[in-house]
Amino acid sequence: MTPTTPAAAPPPAAPDRAYGYADLPALMSLMTGDEKHGPAATSTLDALWVLYDRVLRVSPDRAGDPGRDRFLLSKGHGPMAYYAVLAAKGFLPAGLLPGFGSYGSPLGHHPDRTLVPGAEIGSGSLGHGLPLAVGTALGLRARGLSGPRVWVLVGDAELDEGSNHEAIAFAGATGLDRLHTLVIDNSSASHALPGGVAAPFAAAGWSVAAVDGRDHEALYDAYTRPHPGRPHAVVARVEPKHA
Template sequence: MTNTALSSVSADVHSDESGGLPSASRPGSSPGFRDLGRLMALMTGDEKHGPAATSTLDALWVLYDRVLRVTPATADAPERDRFLLSKGHGPMAYYAVLAAKGFFPEEWLAGFGSYDSPLGHHPDRVLVPGVEIGSGSLGHGLPLAVGTALGLRAQGLTDPRVWVLIGDAELDEGSNHEAIAYAGPAGLEQLHTLVVDNASATHGWPGGIASRFEAAGWSAQTVDGRDHEALYAAFTAPHPGRPRAVVARVEPKNA
């Protein structure tokens, strides 16, 4: 893991899209971002998908530390923000962040992937506190996020935001393009998609990934996926009447 990926961030800044529930951040809370490397090191064994995990580390931390309005105490509250990890085949960073934020004990991490551990190689929503979906099969998360946003709209819940993290290679799956094409014209303002781009897609997109979302009526921006301030600014930028996509570029998977 690079020093850049372990740069420190302030833990007491809150989103300018604030609402009724508090952020997971707490002044003086512990552990912090610099502890994530230690927490990830507790998870050993085969099939760790290390690059898939570390590519998401900074973006996940900024979301959970400064943006998402969900805590262990509000993990089942109707007004909570929903975070869906579509890139579930690389959950180590996700587990480390959840443990750091108190969703489950650090001691669980050492059992990662073992027979009797709740922390499987793909997250399981019925086993891991704070996990919204079972994931890992590419192409499912964004359609599920669209459905979640529609469900909140149908219930009249306009404050909760829906976030989904996908990998750039997931855009090789047609189901994502159907979801992108639907969400823009539907005006799903509550929907936010974070694309972690580590140059692992087979096909790519002319003009860049952000242009694909913009063509479908989304608000979209590309940022350095290791720059916490750039990520925070992109995550909290206003986008009235439109879903939001943030493309976080990190080092290439095979670099």
């Protein structure tokens, strides 16, 4: 079943002003409190911004459009960068950010699709997002919707989970060319993958690109690289988590 934005989600509000990439650190600084998972959040910041600013065909007024692109955040812990980007793009008001993680706030330590405008899935339990993205791509194909693209962001440590390898193998074998996986590689995996993070994708027949996860032009080039008949994986390398 293809996840959709539920009717119960609060309506998006127009941002009080236009925000750009330079505003993201200030937006993130509004989110205080414990259990922020700061390194997990900042590792995704550039990759998320380029995706939402230049690639994804989705906006607050298209949040329920069947023809929209879908973005699934599998790396759901440390969602501050995700919330900051959603606020910058008008999916939610910046005034919600200071309440991050507090009682009654829609912005939890893991995103909730019933509370956060623009969120396609509830996430936080690692290893679920990529299989859900495969199911989403299959659902769109079954409905005859060939336009929407499916993007899922995972962390390199998530690839320790066996469910991801089953999803990678299935997607490659079935030629899910509307499926895109963005892997944030901050060297946090407990078990190094033979051949590196990109190896399982390449072995399963995916198109693969590995880039500097802080280089916006390199990210954009990797995101938009043609990959007819095959799913596409972008491995974005950033500084190690412990650095």
